[in-house]
Amino acid sequence: MIERKCLQCGTWNKDEDHCMNCGEPISPKEIDRVETKKRLEAEANLPKDKWELLMDRMKHHQSVFVRVIYKVIYSIGIVFAAIGGFFAWLIAMANG
Numbered sequence: 001m002i003e004r005k006c007l008q009c010g011t012w013n014k015d016e017d018h019c020m021n022c023g024e025p026i027s028p029k030e031i032d033r034v035e036t037k038k039r040l041e042a043e044a045n046l047p048k049d050k051w052e053l054l055m056d057r058m059k060h061h062q063s064v065f066v067r068v069i070y071k072v073i074y075s076i077g078i079v080f081a082a083i084g085g086f087f088a089w090l091i092a093m094a095n096g
């Protein structure tokens with residue numbers, strides 16, 4: 001018989017996934033599952049970095065001029081990504 005102590009309230013439980021007293025996950029499998037879920041939620045709620053915020057502000061800016069600049073920067077970004085991809089392909093081909 002496995003007995004697990006709840007870390008939350010200190011109640012000893014039998015081989016349960018959750019504490020019978022407070023409902024905290026107590027089995028390693030359950031704890032792992034909850035931790036993973038928490039981590040994913042934390043990552044989803046992570047604040048955007050300054051660059052992303054700036055780009056977002058430019059994208060929805062009331063001035064057409066700023067929105068055009070955003071489009072130009074965005075296009076350059078895509079072009080650089082394409083060039084980077086091309087060189088990565090070239091190096092891969094040269095080595096292959």
Ligand SMILES: [Zn+2]
Binds near residue numbers: 007023
């Ligand atoms: Zn408990």
